[in-house]
Amino acid sequence: MTTTKIQSASTVSPAPTGTGSRGTKVLGGFALVFLVIAVVYGLFISPPDAQLGNTIRIIYMHVPTVMAAYLAFIITAVSSGMYLWKRTEFWDLLGSSAAEIGVLFFAVTIVDGALWGKVTWGVFWRWEPRLTTSAVLLIMYIGYLAVRAIPADPRTRATRCAIIGIVAIVNVPIVHKAVDWWRGLHQGKTVLGTIDPEMGGTQLFAMYSSLIAGLLVCVWLLIHRFRAGFLAERASDLGLDQALEERRLESSPATGEDA
Amino acid sequence: MNSSNLTETLCIVGAWLVTFGAVGAYGAAVILRGRRLSKIVPPEQRRWM
Amino acid sequence: MSQSGGVLSDAVLVARKDLLLERRAKIGIGQVLPFAILVLLLFAFALDPDRGILKLATPGLFWVTVLFSAVLTLQRSFALEAEDGILEALRLSGMSPAGIYLGKVTALTIELLLLEAVLVLGVAVLYDTKFLGIPLLFAIALLATLGIAGAGAVYGALAARLRSRETLLPLLLLPLLAPVLIAATRGCEVSLEREAMSGWSWAALLGIFALVYLTLGSFLFRPLLEDA
Amino acid sequence: MSAIVHLRSAVALIGRFPALAGVNLDVHAGEILLLRGPNGAGKTTLLGVCAGLIGLSTGEAVVLGEDLTTNRRAVRRRVGLLGHDSFLYQDLSVVENLDFWSRAAAATVADGRAALDRLGVASRLFELPVHSLSAGQRRRVSFAAMICRRPELWLLDEPHAGLDSAGRDLVDGLMSEAATSGATVLFASHELDRAEHVAHRSVTISGGVILDETPPSTETRADS
Secondary structure (H helix, E strand, C coil), rough: CCCCCCCCCCCCCCCCCCCCCCCHHHHHHHHHHHHHHHHHHHHHHHHCCCEEECCHHHHHHHHHHHHHHHHHHHHHHHHHHHHHHHHHHHHHHHHHHHHHHHHHHHHHHHHHHHHHHHHHHHCCCCCCHHHHHHHHHHHHHHHHHHHHCCCCCHHHHHHHHHHHHHHHHHHHHHHHHHHHHHHCCCCHHHHHHHCCCCHHHHHHHHHHHHHHHHHHHHHEEEHHHHHHHHHHHHHHHHHHHHHHHHHHHHHCHHHHHHH | HHHHHHHHHHHHHHHHHHHHHHHHHHHHHCCCCCCHHHCCCEEEEEHCC | CCCCHHHHHHHHHHHHHHHHHHHHHHHHHHHHHHHHHHHHHHHHCCCHHCCCCCHHHHHHHHHHHHHHHHHHEEEEEEHHHHCCCCCHHHHHCCCHHHHHHHHHHHHHHHHHHHHHHHHHHHHHHHHHHCCHHHHHHHHHHHHHCCCCCHHHHHHHHHHHCCHHHHHHHHHHHHHHCHHHHHHHHHHHHCCCCCCCCCCCCHHCCCCHHHHHHHHHHHHHHHHHHHHC | CCCCEEEEEEEECCCEEEEEEEEEEECCCCCEEEEECCCCCHHHHHHHHHHCCCCCCCEEEEEEEEECCCCCCCCCHHHEEEECCCCCCCCHHHHHHHHHHHCCCCCCCCHHCCCCHHHHCCCHHHCCCCHHCCCHHHHHHEEEEHCCCCCCCCECCCCCCCCHHHHHHHHHHHHHHHHHCCEEEECCCCCHHHHHHCCCEEEEEECECCCCCCCCCCCCCCCC
């Protein structure tokens, strides 16, 4: 097999055939364990909540996804800042990968929130601060992905995305404040968003295991997405050496069409 | 009463299905994309840490 | 770096140039303003004025109209800089990017404030609104407009060279301006005495928004001009 | 004499297309160098690199003593670029454009007016908006906006294009004058008869590389 000199402590093996590695497999395994625990406890073992009833089982999905989304957006923001400073492909890829995963989790969060609303309020949507804030933030990051999708010079595209990543994260607290004031805060903060300290033992266990599972899945996805993005960049680089050769060949005669 | 119980069950199951479905589908898409790109990119450029 | 002048004089130069361009081409007065008035009329058709909905919704309708007009103004303002190699010329000129940014923001703020002044008259006549709390109204208008121009100039410059800029700019900008819409609308409701809560906290929120984006824009405009 | 423009193996990408595929070029102080080559050969990109507008992906570039691989901005105020685009606001009048661009480049309004005179732009055109000028008149205004900054290095992309014969003579005169007063001129042209007359030396660029590197020496110290 191709024995490369950059073999680290990991196994001497042929190049991977995908974005997986031993690290992601271990990580994925842990995530799977916590997911199973979350399903068993969240859906079956833990009792209904005193106030929320069975809808607490939606919260078991809602909290991990929103936390994963915020984690991803924070990674995007940090990477955006680092990109403008260091100008390396690593930070660009990390930021854009995280943004995509953040949008995924955030969209799921909003759907879960609406389903929770259907049970609790009888309607899918209420102009409740957290739902509203989330919807605005989601669209902001959809804009990020829209810009990302526009074909451009890598440096140009990365710069645009980094700027949006920074601007968007700065807006998050402002949107929160504005929407909270706008609705006069009549929805208690503990219901959607943070964990209620009054929860019982198995409920808390279900909540924490699903939260850990959510964050592990988020990181696992991020690593895979980053590697897929890296491979996509290498694939488009492939033509470069050839393009340089072809470009130099243009200088041979018979191609000139002088005006 | 019965119908509200049904709504509740549907919404709870729906929330879990949406979450697992969306994240699972995305994960599968990323991994398949990675496999496809790996066939194009030469092996020395795809060593992971 | 800019050896002579500096940020402020560059900003003045760019702002004066933009206002001169508006005086020569009259896009704002000739096209954006009529559009804004049209939107006000359309709202009146959509929301039956006899039922009083229009009256209740006036501040919100006013600011939504301003936001739409701002998107058009921004598009025009940065389309000018993207054609005829002007962006290259600006980079070659050695002016400080922060100066160019602040100049664009200044000109945009002045143009939008003038537009709002005319719209307020339109609202007063068409919707029969009575204005109380004038100082608060002024503060809200000024701070909200600064925020719109400050955030808008960043995204306007970013979208200017994209082929899909007409659709992309509103998608990027309007969610960003959601807090401005909320704060400006609520603040105006206070100044029209429909709400009990003090309006100055809304003005403060608008002030913070404007400050944050003016600072951010001053730093981000260099990479924006160089690489975006 | 050290080189005003010093490029070694310069590769510049436009998107992922290698517009420059390894250029070696030295331009010396006071020289007028003609850049020849077919369309799409990389002439415009080369001028953009020298102006500090386009970055190199690999290779060396030192222009007016500034290393462009570390800082592309420092050189910009010291060069004058005449491109395909007019670099003018179409809705502003001739003098309004000149006033703005001269002050933007830290020159004075008087410099701008003097440059207009130098380019023979008739004063009856001063108050007209740029979009109402003919192509040749606009070219003269762009040229005036370029020389009012008193650049040390002139980078001209097709300076003769769109001009009448009087205008072309004027441009040739300006180039010679600039060279005698210590500036350096690098220009691309298809008007070979005329251009070769005014140029001290010419090189041909094709397919993103310079074909005939007249100085056979490999390193910077070409001639003394």
